Amino acid sequence: MDWFLDAGTVGHKLALMVLAIVLFAAVMAVILFAVDRPKRIPQWVVVLGFLGPPLLLLAVGLVYPGIATFFGSFQSGNGSRFIGLDNYVTIFSEANFRLVLRNTVLWVLVAPVVATLIGLVYAVLVDRTRFENLAKALVFLPMAISMVGASIIWRFVYEFRPDQPGIAQIGLLNQLLVLVGGSPQQFLLTQPWNTFFLIVVMIWINAGFAMTILSAAIKAIPDDIIEAARLDGVAGLAMFRYVTVPSIRPALVVVLTTISIGALKTFDIVRTMTGGQFGTSIIANEFYTQAFRQQNQGLGAALAVLLFVLVTPIIVYNVRQLRLSEEVR
Amino acid sequence: MTTTTPPIITPGPVPQRKLTRAEKRAVDAKTKLSSPAASTIAIAIAILWTIPTLGLLVTSFRPELDIRRSGWWSFFSDPAITLENYNEVLYGSSTNISTALVNSLVITIPAVVIPLTLALLAAYAFAWIPFKGRNILFVAVFALQVVPIQVTLIPLLTLYVDTGLSGSFWAVWLSHAMFGLPLAIFLLHNFMKDIPASLIEAARMDGAGHVLIFFRVLLPLLTPAIAAFGVFQFLWVWNDLLVSLTFAGTGNISPLTVRIADLSGTRGTAWYLLSAGAFISMIVPLIVFLGLQRFFVRGLLSGGVKG
Numbered sequence: 001m002d003w004f005l006d007a008g009t010v011g012h013k014l015a016l017m018v019l020a021i022v023l024f025a026a027v028m029a030v031i032l033f034a035v036d037r038p039k040r041i042p043q044w045v046v047v048l049g050f051l052g053p054p055l056l057l058l059a060v061g062l063v064y065p066g067i068a069t070f071f072g073s074f075q076s077g078n079g080s081r082f083i084g085l086d087n088y089v090t091i092f093s094e095a096n097f098r099l100v101l102r103n104t105v106l107w108v109l110v111a112p113v114v115a116t117l118i119g120l121v122y123a124v125l126v127d128r129t130r131f132e133n134l135a136k137a138l139v140f141l142p143m144a145i146s147m148v149g150a151s152i153i154w155r156f157v158y159e160f161r162p163d164q165p166g167i168a169q170i171g172l173l174n175q176l177l178v179l180v181g182g183s184p185q186q187f188l189l190t191q192p193w194n195t196f197f198l199i200v201v202m203i204w205i206n207a208g209f210a211m212t213i214l215s216a217a218i219k220a221i222p223d224d225i226i227e228a229a230r231l232d233g234v235a236g237l238a239m240f241r242y243v244t245v246p247s248i249r250p251a252l253v254v255v256l257t258t259i260s261i262g263a264l265k266t267f268d269i270v271r272t273m274t275g276g277q278f279g280t281s282i283i284a285n286e287f288y289t290q291a292f293r294q295q296n297q298g299l300g301a302a303l304a305v306l307l308f309v310l311v312t313p314i315i316v317y318n319v320r321q322l323r324l325s326e327e328v329r
Numbered sequence: 330m331t332t333t334t335p336p337i338i339t340p341g342p343v344p345q346r347k348l349t350r351a352e353k354r355a356v357d358a359k360t361k362l363s364s365p366a367a368s369t370i371a372i373a374i375a376i377l378w379t380i381p382t383l384g385l386l387v388t389s390f391r392p393e394l395d396i397r398r399s400g401w402w403s404f405f406s407d408p409a410i411t412l413e414n415y416n417e418v419l420y421g422s423s424t425n426i427s428t429a430l431v432n433s434l435v436i437t438i439p440a441v442v443i444p445l446t447l448a449l450l451a452a453y454a455f456a457w458i459p460f461k462g463r464n465i466l467f468v469a470v471f472a473l474q475v476v477p478i479q480v481t482l483i484p485l486l487t488l489y490v491d492t493g494l495s496g497s498f499w500a501v502w503l504s505h506a507m508f509g510l511p512l513a514i515f516l517l518h519n520f521m522k523d524i525p526a527s528l529i530e531a532a533r534m535d536g537a538g539h540v541l542i543f544f545r546v547l548l549p550l551l552t553p554a555i556a557a558f559g560v561f562q563f564l565w566v567w568n569d570l571l572v573s574l575t576f577a578g579t580g581n582i583s584p585l586t587v588r589i590a591d592l593s594g595t596r597g598t599a600w601y602l603l604s605a606g607a608f609i610s611m612i613v614p615l616i617v618f619l620g621l622q623r624f625f626v627r628g629l630l631s632g633g634v635k636g
Contacts, residue, residue: 005497008581010431016498017435024443028450036540043460046539050454051466054447054510060488061507062473065481072483118374125371135371139378144618145611146568148586152593152607153381156388156600170400170600172384204378209629216630236364265477268570272590287479292575297483304479315475 028053066308072301087302097286103195104282104310107266111202112259116252118203119210124240127218136215140208147205147268154201155273158187191279198280201269206262210255217251218244250324257318264311283307389414389604396600414605426588426606433567433584433613435498436577440505440566441559447506448513448558449551453543455514456521457529467518473511481508482575489576500576508572509562516561516628520554521547557628560621567614585610 007013035041035049076083091097119139126135142150159171163183169175174184187197221244229243245252270276270285281289283303291300387401392411395404419427454460455467485504489495494503524547532542570586577583579591589606596602618625 005493005499007435007498010428013431013435013498013582017439020439020498020502021442024439024446028446032450032540036538043458047454047458047460050450050458050539054451054514055466055470057447057503057507058470058473058510061485061504062476062481062511065484065488066476068484069480122371122374125367135375138375140622141382141615141618142378144564144614146570146586146614148568148570148590148593149607149611152589152603153385155593155597156385156604157381159598159600168399170396172380172400172402175400175402204381207374207378212626212629216626265479267479268586268590271570272593275594284477284479288571288574291483292486301483304477304483307477308475308480311477312475 069301069304072298073305075298075301077296077298083298087299088306090299091302091306099279100281100283100286103280104264106195107199107202107263107282108260108310110196111199111206111263112256114199115203115206115259116210116214116255118207119212119255120214120245120252122207123211123215123218124244127215136208136211139211142205143208147201147266148272150201150205151269151272154197154204155188158197160184160186160188188274188280189278194274194278195280198269198273199263201273202259202263202266206259210259213251213255214248217248221247250321253321254318257314257321261311261314261318264307264314283310385604385607388600389608391601393601396604414601415609418602418605419609421602424588424592424602424606426585426609428581429583429585429588430609432577432582433586433610436501436505436573436582436584437563437566439498439502440509441562443502444506444509444513444562445555445559448510448517449548449555450543451510451514452517452521453539453547455518457542458539470511471515474515478508478571482571486575495576496578496580496582498577498582501573501582504572504576505562505566505569509565513558513562516558517551517554520551524550553624553627556621556624560617560625561628563617564614564625567617 003012004016007016031049031053035046073087074082074084076086091101122135122139126132129135156170157172158174159169160174161167161169161171161184169178169184173187177184188194225247226239226243229239234242265284266282267284267288270280270282271288274280276282276285276289283306287300287303287307290296290303384401387404388396390410390412391401391404391414392409393414395407395409399407418424419430451470455463455470486495489500494500528546529542532546537545567584568586569584570590573584573587574590577587579587583591585606589603589610592599592606593603
C-alpha cells in the first residue's frame with residue numbers, strides 16, 4: 001500500500017502516474033464493455049455506466065463538501081460545538097475582517113473595470129492593423145502563466161532598496177521614481193495603496209482575456225451597421241461610443257462579470273506577494289489563513305460560505321448574459 | 330459562436346464587384362491608426378504588458394552579484410550572461426526545483442486525462458442517451474460551477490486524512506478531476522449537441538452500440554473541443570496553487586507553483602533564484618499555450634471560464 005501513496009524517486013513518481021492512468025482506463029473500459037449490449041441491457045444500466053463515475057466524483061468532491069462546509073460555518077474553531085452565527089458576526093464586526101471585506105470590494109470593483117477598459121481600448125486600437133496578431137499576443141501571454149509567476153514578476157517591479165548613497169534601486173518602479181526626483185517607496189507595505197498594487201497584477205493578467213472576447217465581438221458587428229453610421233457622418237470617438245460599445249454590450253457584461261468572479265476568488269496573488277499581511281488580505285486568502293494556518297476551521301468555513309454567497313449571483317447573471325450574447329450572434 | 334478568424338480575402342476572379350468586407354475594413358484600418366494619439370496608447374499598453382516580464386527574464390541570466398548591485402536595465406550597457414542561476418535553482422541543495430518540475434508533470438497529466446474522459450462520457454449520455462430526469466440532472470451539474478473550490482477544501486481534506494490519501498498524488502489528482510468536471514461536461518456537451526442527429530441515427534441503424542458510436546462517430550468530430558478543454562485544464566492544473574498547497578503540502582510531491590511561492594516567502598530577496606525559478610515554471614504552459622492557442626481562444630469564446 002505504501003508504494004501507492006509514498007512516491008519518493010522520479011522513476012517511482014512516473015511509474016505511479018502511468019499506473020494511475022492505466023488503472024483508470026481499465027476501469028472505464030470494463031464499465032463500458034459491460035454496459036454496451038444494445039437491447040439486452042435496460043436503459044438505466046447504460047446511463048449508470050456512462051454517468052455513474054462522474055456523478056460519484058461530483059457528489060463526493062463538490063456536493064458533500066459544500067453541505068459539510070455550510071454546517072461547519074456554524075461551529076467553533078475546531079468544529080466541536082455549535083455556536084450559531086458567531087463566525088459571521090466576527091467577520092462583519094471585527095476591524096481586521098472588515099478590512100478584508102473592504103479589500104475584497106476594491107478587488108471586485110477595480111480589477112474588472114480597469115482590465116475591461118484597457119482590453120477594450122486595446123482591442124479597438126489594434127483591430128485590423130498590420131501588427132494585430134503580434135500586438136494581441138503580447139497582451140495575451142500573461143494569461144498562460146501562473147498567478148504565482150505573475151506575482152514574482154510584479155514583486156520584482158515593486159522591489160525596494162533603502163534610499164542610501166551607493167545603493168541602486170533594482171525595481172523598475174522605484175528606479176523610475178528616483179529618476180524623476182522622488183524617493184523610493186515600499187509599494188507593498190504602505191497601506192492602503194498596497195492593495196491597489198496587488199490589483200495591478202490581476203489587471204495585468206486579465207486584460208488579455210478581455211481583449212480576446214471583446215475583439216471577437218467587435219469583429220462580429222455587422223458591416224451594414226458601421227456603414228450606415230458612417231453615412232450619417234459618425235466617425236472616430238463617436239463611432240466607438242455610439243456604435244461599437246452598444247453593439248458589444250452583452251460581451252462587455254460577460255467580460256466584466258467573469259473578471260469579478262476571478263477577482264473574488266483570487267488567492268495566489270495575495271498569498272505570493274504579501275501573504276495577506278500589511279492589510280492586503282481578501283476573503284479567499286483569509287479563508288486559507290483561517291482554515292489551514294490558524295486552524296480556525298469554523299471561521300474558515302464561514303468565509304467560504306460568504307464567498308459562495310457573493311459569487312453565485314454574479315455567475316447567474318454572467319450565464320444569462322452569455323446566453324443572450326449567443327442569441328444576438 | 331463566431332470565431333476570431335479574420336475574414337479571408339479570396340483572390341478569385343470577381344470582376345466588377347464592390348469591395349469585399351475585408352478590403353473595406355482594411356481601408357478603414359489605415360485611416361484609423363493614423364491618429365498619433367491612438368498609436369501612442371496602443372504602443373504604451375503593449376510596452377507596459379511586456380516590460381515587467383522582460384525585466385525578470387533578463388535578470389534570470391545575470392550573475393547573482395550584478396543582480397544585487399544594479400537594475401536589470403544596466404544589462405544592456407554591461408552585458409554579462411550566466412546559466413548559473415538556473416543550475417542553482419534546479420539542482421542546488423536548498424531549492425532543488427527539478428523535483429518540483431517532475432511533480433508538476435506527474436500531477437498535471439492524469440489531472441487532465443481523467444476529468445476529460447469522464448466528462449466525455451457524461452456529455453455523451455446527456456446529449457444522446459434519452460432517459461428520465463436528464464434535463465434536471467444536467468442543469469444540476471451545470472449549476473455546480475457556482476461552487477467555489479474554497480467551499481470544498483476543509484471537508485475534502487478531512488476525507489483525505491481519514492482515508493490515508495492526504496499528502497499523496499491521489500488526493501491531488503482526484504481533487505483536480507472533481508473541480509474540472511462541471512466545466513468540462515458543460516463545454517463538451519455544448520459541442521456534442523451540435524453534431525447532427527442524423528449521423529448518430531445512421532450509425533444506430535447499422536446496429537452500432539453506444540460505445541461504438543462514441544468512439545467511431547463522435548470522437549473524431551470532437552477533437553477541437555477536446556483540445557480546447559485539454560488546454561484549459563492543463564493550464565489550470567499546472568498553474569494552480571491552492572489545491573496543491575492544501576492537499577500536497579510543501580513537501581516531497583509539491584509542484585512548481587507551491588515551491589516557488591514558498592521560495593518567495595522564505596527567500597524573498599534572492600532574485601537570482603526567484604527569477605530563474607519563475608521562468609522554469611512558465612516555460613511549459615507557454616509552449617502549450619502558444620502551440621494550441623486557437624483551441625484556447627475557441628474554448629474562451631464558448632463560455633469556458635473556470636471560476
